[in-house]
Structures are given as C-alpha cells and as structure tokens.
Amino acid sequence: MKVKVCIGTPCHLMGAQNLVSALEKYKSKHEVELKIEAVNCLDNCNQAPAVEVAGEVYAPATPQELIEIVKSKQSSKK
Numbered sequence: 001m002k003v004k005v006c007i008g009t010p011c012h013l014m015g016a017q018n019l020v021s022a023l024e025k026y027k028s029k030h031e032v033e034l035k036i037e038a039v040n041c042l043d044n045c046n047q048a049p050a051v052e053v054a055g056e057v058y059a060p061a062t063p064q065e066l067i068e069i070v071k072s073k074q075s076s077k078k
C-alpha cells in the first residue's frame, strides 16, 4: 500500500514528521508492506498535515488516526 505524507511547509509545521515516524515504526513493528513517499503538497494546506493512503486524502491527520486508517485499509484489502 502506498502512503504519501505531505512535507510541504504548512504540513511540516503541523507535524508531518510525526506522521512519517509513526508509519516507519508501524511498518517495522508489523512487517507490513508500506511504501512511504514524501510529497510537497496534497492540495489540503489549510488542513495540514495531509496524507494520502491508497489514493484517498485525509487531512488533518494525527499519527494515531493515520495508523488506524492504514490498518482499516489493510483489512479491507484482505
């Protein structure tokens, strides 16, 4: 599954790095196939930080919410 994390200035200021860290941690702990990509904008700057999980944009996202979204996408894929 592909996850894009926006690291543009507004998203960076609103904690995008925490989203990346949460994803990296989840990925290594659960050995899941996640392709994490940093992008410069997801057109949701006014709701930073923004992420895109399997083609759907979520903003604003907290690390906890992001992991829940990833989990639910994974279980719906099975």
Ligand code: FES
Pocket: 006, 007, 008, 009, 010, 011, 040, 041, 042, 043, 044, 045, 046, 048, 049, 050
């Ligand atoms: S900078 Fe993150 S959505 Fe635009």
